Amino acid sequence: MGNLRITGMATGMDTDATIKQMMKPYTMKVDKMKQDRQIVAWKQELYRDILADTSTIKDTYFDNLRPDTNMLSKNNYAGFDVTSNNVIAAQSAGVSAKASVGAVAGSYSVYVDKLASAAKVEGVAINESNAAYLTNSVEGKITFEVGGTKPAVEIIVPVGKNKDELIAYINGEIAGSTSLKGKLIVSAGAGESIKFSALTNDSVKVDSDINMNCMTNLKGKVINPNRYTTKLSDLGIEDGGTLTFDYKDSNGITKKSNPITVSKDATISQLIDAVNQGTSGAVKLNFSELTGKFSMESLQTGSSALLNVTEDGGKGVLTKLNLNAVSTPGINAKVTITPPGIGAVAITVEKPGNTFSIDGVNYTLTQAGTTNNITVTGNSQKTYDKIKGFIDKYNELVDKVSQKIDEKKQYKFLPLSDEQKKDMKEDEIKQWDIKAKVGLLKGDSSLEGMLNSMRSAFFQGVEGAGISLSEIGLSTSPDTTQRGKIIIDEKKLKTAIETRGEQVANLFAKNSTTYSSYSQEASSTERSTRNKEQGIFQRINDILQDYTKATGKKGILIEKAGIKGDTKSFLSEDIIKKDKKINEMIKSLAARENSYYLKFSKLEVAMNKLNSQSSWLTQQLGGGK
Structure with missing residues (x-):
């Protein structure tokens, strides 16, 4: 419960208004600290919004647990559809197939002679006798x-x-x-x-x-x-x-x-x-x-x-356990494949397993003694859609980040104080806050660095890819304000997928042979070597990890803004410090205000005494007439 103060009765002064005016320089300092604190919180919010977009890209396009959209897997660059039909309709299908990059479109005939098997130790049923029964000669x-x-x-x-x-x-x-x-x-x-x-x-x-x-x-x-x-x-x-x-x-x-x-x-x-x-x-x-x-x-x-x-x-x-002591050896799969083309010769091959790849076609054998016709048909649209899906999300990220680092700060729109909000409607406060957030990340060096790295990832050549970005119809927007957004020539990209599919896959998904795994601790030389040897999307993945890695050594943006609930980031710690300072300042304000009221109270007492003496003197002087 607050203190009950009765002031100004003796002096005739508006004590509350006077003290409020005297306190104003100090309350302004608190309001300034609160504004600074709000700006830091808004910056953290803006960084985290960008981090959410990068997480969407990583989770959708760079996750091994999502094989259908993982653009780091060369399987997603195979522009083919595959159908398999058993020659004898009454038989079950004996083989299934998928076409990867490097496959040749056409019809394949596949005869499965034998399935591969493991080395085995066979047993006899526990409930069976293991020898012939002879007529019993005794009871x-x-x-x-x-x-x-x-x-x-x-x-x-x-x-x-x-x-x-x-x-x-x-x-x-x-x-x-x-x-x-x-x-x-x-x-x-x-x-x-x-x-x-x-x-x-x-x-x-x-x-x-x-x-x-x-x-x-x-x-x-x-x-x-x-x-x-x-x-x-x-x-x-x-x-x-x-x-x-x-x-x-x-x-x-x-x-x-x-x-x-x-x-x-x-x-x-x-x-x-x-x-x-x-x-x-x-x-x-x-x-x-x-x-x-x-x-x-x-x-x-x-x-x-x-x-x-x-x-x-x-x-x-x-x-x-009724198990034999001698094992049965395993056997190889034996299959005869006739590839597409007039006059093609059937080739018999043996493989140690029932799943294997030959000339870009991945076979899975399921039944021996069957003949299957496998048809591989070109379908560039499927691969095109996956590449375009990533490019669209990439361009959205580039557009958002570019906007944040280019927009001008609205200096007249500062965070509102509690006193200012009292005279405003909720919608007016919301619109004010939107304007106050504009330009908070202008010229941000971390975001600038991320954009520059991603732009470089696209246009630095990939060693051993055998094809360039321009050859498959990808280029940057001529509008310099778009900061390297990627433009796709649909016809050119589809043609490249159909005719140079393996090279397209290498351009985007090739992994470094020297340094095959991402490491945040890698030296600049190791990073440079890895970067030259790997595909564009591999590079983008590395860059996103540099900026958004949440475990181990944290990424640049995570270290700065953290994720929700993280109090160890730079901005989170800054907010905690400012909250502590604000609390200290508010306590100091209360003490100062009480001090002022105490002084005015003493003034009231003095004025009361003076008034009392004046009244006595007046009475004395009046009584002497």
């Missing part, structure tokens, strides 16, 4: 533990049962058992091993002493394991076993893993993760609950793929 016993309940249910098998008789007998016993009925079944096709199949989600463990040569791999195992809940001990595995892998990494380098310890308490999923991590993803261990089989395969495909697995510890890990 045997099979036990079933369902859902972990004990004791297990026993079935006694009489002597002299052949495979079909054994299967019929066991199924009959199951059907007559309250504990087993509807929960599992035994089967075997012609020439197949005996298979135990669970009919519910209950875990089923089988054990037997009958014809052990046949039933060894089933002894003591859960026949329907779940990868996330079944422990390796339920597959008969004991602690102490290890697996070691020989493989090739993604670069084709032969490596040997450290021994991977197999724990009986681990789940199937945890064993899969251990193999994946122990081989850095180069070997994939699989388990299918549908087939009940374990398998392994190499990440690398083709005839040079390598996958050898050895076990140590004498615990028979591979045997208990």
Whole structure:
């Protein structure tokens, strides 16, 4: 609550008006500081508006996560459409294709002989016996533990049962058992091993002493394991076993893993993760609950793929997983391609993978034994639209920045004080502020530097591109006030895309071979070399990072204005300092004002005393007559 002041009664002075006038030089200083603070805030706002535009360009045209608009990828300069049709309509398509820069338009015939495959280690289903069944010569016993309940249910098998008789007998016993009925079944096709199949989600463990040569791999195992809940001990595995892998990494380098310890308490999923991590993803261990089989395969495909697995510890890990110890080698893809042109000769090639590129056409093989006709058709409009889309956004940025650094300052329009706003309407204040912001960035050296760098990026030649900007129909506006906005000759650019597509891609997207990655710490020599070797849009991306990088060493504009919530930028710190100074000045104003009121109060007291004395004297003089 403010102080209640009764002033001017003795002196007859308008004390409030007098003190307000005395305070005016000091309030003007506060208002000036507030104006300075507002100007800094407006400058920050203008910088951040430009930063938002640069972010839009980077996020749209220089982001690897947006492959369709990423202008640093040469794939976006391929002026082609591709269609693929299987020669035999009843067959599924065996190959798909995309055309990149350097492709030749026309019809291609592609016969897929073989698909590339990885080196593999195949397994036998957990619920199958791994040897032929022989008629039992002695009475045997099979036990079933369902859902972990004990004791297990026993079935006694009489002597002299052949495979079909054994299967019929066991199924009959199951059907007559309250504990087993509807929960599992035994089967075997012609020439197949005996298979135990669970009919519910209950875990089923089988054990037997009958014809052990046949039933060894089933002894003591859960026949329907779940990868996330079944422990390796339920597959008969004991602690102490290890697996070691020989493989090739993604670069084709032969490596040997450290021994991977197999724990009986681990789940199937945890064993899969251990193999994946122990081989850095180069070997994939699989388990299918549908087939009940374990398998392994190499990440690398083709005839040079390598996958050898050895076990140590004498615990028979591979045997208990029903996995073979010997791997099946990978094979190369084999494909016959007839390129466009009259009299073109079919060429058969082998590739280590099912995805590869030949003469600018990227093939993906999906099915062997198929023939596909692939048609590559020129479509310059698609590439033209992408280039033009970037140029339009670039020109908008150049136009905005040029306007900010060229516009004249409106010196008579300063930020309004609180006192001035009291007598103005809201719309009048808004219009005033718009005019007051004009020219705040006039001649800004940082923005001038960014514009000059971007203009230079377009018109400095690109080493090894084999084409110039003028040859593809791009030039600067003859209007010098537009500060290097780019003008496009549509016909000339489309022709260049159709006839010199690879060179157009190099002109815009070529990456430096000497310094392939952007570095803000690069020396001037390294920057110069990288700049000469890379394409125009690569250069623009570097420049935008120089000015707008928000992590690590910050870009020039970020360092100056920061982003919303950033208090570490130069302008943010300046605003904080000014706010502190304003608060100090306001406290000083209050103290000074109170001091003035105190002095006038004393004057009132003195005047009251003087008036009282004057009144007494008047009375005394009047009384003496």
